[in-house]
Amino acid sequence: MQLIDKQARYGWVSIALHWLIALMTLALFFSGLWMVDLGYYDAWYNRAPWWHKSVGVVLLALVLIRWLWKLVSPTPLAIDTIEQWQQKAAHLAHFLMNMLIVVICIAGYLIVTAKGQALPVFDWLTIPAISLNIANLENLAGELHYLLAYLLMFIVCLHLAAALIHHFVAKDDTLKRILGLEKSPLTKE
Ligand code: HEM
Ligand code: HEM
Incomplete structure (x- = not known):
């Protein structure tokens, strides 16, 4: 499999980024719901938010890297048997998912900073708190x-x-393309 995306197929960088982003997004969603219900004496009470925040920042970085990678390696063309409205709907969904991840992560940072806390990114670095003076910021964010x-x-x-x-x-190659499994002859290579 090639590194760079071709007109008709994804390269492995885009494929790896897609599945990493997908996995981390799902993990953050379910870990978020689980961790807010943990009791003070639970062993994960402090550890789970630390993981949630650190993985969140890495996810944000991966989404930004995915966008930069598109500049180097443009996304493959849509499969030409797929109707126009479906191609547009797919692009809209992809755009919205990326934007939502970015805004959710910014809101996450605002929750943390509203408490005057820095944002940990594993043991690698901490992003300092900023003082915003917005009433009720923690709840709003x-x-x-x-x-x-x-x-x-x-x-x-x-x-x-x-x-x-x-x-x-x-029965088209949409899913196979993002799994790097498509075998059918490609017309737009
Ligand atoms: C959970 C979070 C997920 C997110 C945020 C996400 C996001 C995206 C985005 C932004 C794209 C556009 C291509 C790119 O930029 O990489 C894409 C493509 C794609 N995703 Fe996902 N995805 C997720 C999960 C899944 C799952 C679970 C499946 C299927 C089992 C899937 C199947 C696909 C397919 C088939 C494409 C290629 C579409 C095309 O070629 O037009 N994705 N996804
Ligand atoms: C930099 C990234 C992120 C940071 C700093 C962050 C931070 C936080 C914090 C501090 C909480 C606890 C909120 C509270 O105590 O009420 C939380 C909860 C949660 N987070 Fe995140 N998060 C991030 C990314 C994400 C992402 C990408 C998702 C979704 C895919 C997500 C989903 C959730 C959910 C579902 C909750 C539970 C909310 C509730 O039930 O009130 N987080 N997050």
Whole structure:
């Protein structure tokens, strides 16, 4: 498999970034819901948020790297049997998922900074708190973080359903392309 994306297929950098981003997004969503219910005496009470925040910053960095990588290696063309409206819907969903991840991470930082705490990124670095003087910031940012995380998961479900429909119903190479498995002859190489 090649490094760079070609007109008709993804290269391994894009594929690895896609699946890392997908895995980390799902892990952050479920770990977020789980950790806010932990009791003070639970062994994970401090450890879980530390992991959640650190993985969140790495996820944000990966989304930014994915965008930069698109400048080096443009995304493959849409499969030409797919209708225009579906191609547009897919682009919109991809754009929204990326934007939501960025905004959710910024809201996450605001929750932390509103408490006057720095944001840990494993033991590698800490992002210092800033003082913003916005009334009720911790709650507002918390609500935003929570609601946008659910909106993101809703779009991820549509995205997953579309991928499965393309694979099992339309039987095209959409899913195989992002798994790096497509074997059929490609016209736009
Ligand atoms: C959980 C979070 C996920 C996010 C945030 C996400 C995001 C994205 C984005 C932004 C793209 C556009 C290509 C790129 O920039 O890499 C993409 C493509 C794709 N994703 Fe996901 N994805 C997720 C999960 C999944 C899952 C679970 C599946 C299927 C099992 C899947 C299947 C695909 C397919 C088939 C494409 C290629 C679409 C095309 O070629 O037009 N994704 N995804
Ligand atoms: C830099 C990135 C991130 C930071 C700093 C961060 C920080 C936080 C913090 C501090 C909380 C606890 C909120 C509270 O105590 O009320 C939290 C909860 C949560 N986070 Fe994140 N987060 C980040 C990324 C993400 C991402 C990308 C997602 C979703 C995919 C996510 C989903 C959640 C969820 C679902 C909760 C539980 C919210 C609730 O039930 O109130 N987080 N996050």
